[in-house]
Amino acid sequence: MKEEVRLIIAGPRGNMGKEAVKLVDETEHFVLVAAVDSKNNGKQLRELPGMPNIDAPVYDDMKTCLEEVEADVLIDLTTPEAGKRHLELALDHHVRPVVGTTGFTDSDVKRLREKAEEKEIGAIVAPNFAVGAILMMKFSQMAAKYFQDVEILEMHHDRKLDAPSGTAQKTASLINEVRPFKKQGHPEEKEELIGARGGEVEGIHIHSVRLPGLVAHQEVIFGGTGQTLTIRHDSMNRQSFMPGVKLAVESVLQLKTLVYGLENIME
Numbered sequence: 001m002k003e004e005v006r007l008i009i010a011g012p013r014g015n016m017g018k019e020a021v022k023l024v025d026e027t028e029h030f031v032l033v034a035a036v037d038s039k040n041n042g043k044q045l046r047e048l049p050g051m052p053n054i055d056a057p058v059y060d061d062m063k064t065c066l067e068e069v070e071a072d073v074l075i076d077l078t079t080p081e082a083g084k085r086h087l088e089l090a091l092d093h094h095v096r097p098v099v100g101t102t103g104f105t106d107s108d109v110k111r112l113r114e115k116a117e118e119k120e121i122g123a124i125v126a127p128n129f130a131v132g133a134i135l136m137m138k139f140s141q142m143a144a145k146y147f148q149d150v151e152i153l154e155m156h157h158d159r160k161l162d163a164p165s166g167t168a169q170k171t172a173s174l175i176n177e178v179r180p181f182k183k184q185g186h187p188e189e190k191e192e193l194i195g196a197r198g199g200e201v202e203g204i205h206i207h208s209v210r211l212p213g214l215v216a217h218q219e220v221i222f223g224g225t226g227q228t229l230t231i232r233h234d235s236m237n238r239q240s241f242m243p244g245v246k247l248a249v250e251s252v253l254q255l256k257t258l259v260y261g262l263e264n265i266m267e
């Protein structure tokens with residue numbers, strides 16, 4: 001039998017948070033000991049609409065929650081601003097953060113990794129928990145050795161706060177690990193409409209689409225002489241992320257540093 005893991009979930013009423021609550025409820029050795037929400041302070045989780053019958057106190061302040069509740073792991077699925085603050089507070093209270101929230105820059109990750117190492121506890125920041133998305137990123141990194149021209153098209157639901165997506169940024173940085181810098185397109189190209197060529201990360205253009213009906217989708221399009229290669233991943237629902245969340249919770253207990261990206265813990 002696996003050892004019990006006591007968890008706090010931040011953002012339990014969100015698209016991802018709801019699925020994470022379900023995951024914890026359905027996993028035998030996971031116990032939800034508290035939730036941090038932007039409202040509902042003082043209630044029990046089971047009192048919130050649509051929540052399973054779990055007796056776990058709801059806090060509207062992460063610091064108070066961490067001071068009052070004994071936990072092993074914090075799962076954060078909130079907003080870029082709250083996610084960074086929560087990660088830092090969790091490390092201060094010796095609770096291991098598993099953060100799916102996006103919007104972390106490389107310098108945020110560096111600073112928080114130093115803190116995790118100083119405290120000698122594990123942390124995971126994963127821009128995407130879906131196994132297929134991790135493979136899309138890895139395959140893209142492989143392809144970039146052979147195709148140096150590449151653009152990223154990411155497509156998400158229209159409730160998403162950040163653009164470009166964390167996955168698109170991570171994909172660009174993985175590609176840039178193996179691709180020498182290249183300024184793509186015509187050297188004299190001019191944007192007649194601001195934003196028409198998308199955003200740029202070290203020469204890689206990223207285009208963000210936001211539409212109702214979409215969940216989370218990305219195409220990485222490579223171009224070469226007389227050929228193109230498109231690597232595409234689609235998340236049709238938020239359940240697609242949950243096996244990755246479970247893996248991250250189980251893995252973070254063994255770590256003594258911050259790991260950025262699920263690809264670093266997948267076998």
Ligand SMILES: NC(=O)C1=CN([C@@H]2O[C@H](COP(=O)(O)OP(=O)(O)OC[C@H]3O[C@@H](n4cnc5c(N)ncnc54)[C@H](O)[C@@H]3O)[C@@H](O)[C@H]2O)C=CC1
Pocket residue numbers: 010011012013014015016017036037038039060077078079080082099100101102103126127128129130162241
């Ligand atoms: N790593 C991954 O695989 C995935 C990551 N995400 C990321 O997860 C985050 C959440 O996404 P969704 O669930 O779609 O968003 P959502 O908007 O449906 O949910 C966010 C929840 O956080 C709550 N919240 C906001 N500030 C808070 C605070 N200070 N304390 C506690 N709760 C707070 C809101 O009330 C809301 O219920 C986003 O950053 C998104 O990019 C989303 C899907 C997959």
Ligand SMILES: O=C(O)C1=N[C@H](C(=O)O)C[C@H](O)C1
Pocket residue numbers: 102127128129156157160161164165166167168215216217
């Ligand atoms: O907000 C979302 O929905 C998602 N966010 C993550 C991102 O920014 O990459 C992961 C996934 O794409 C869904």
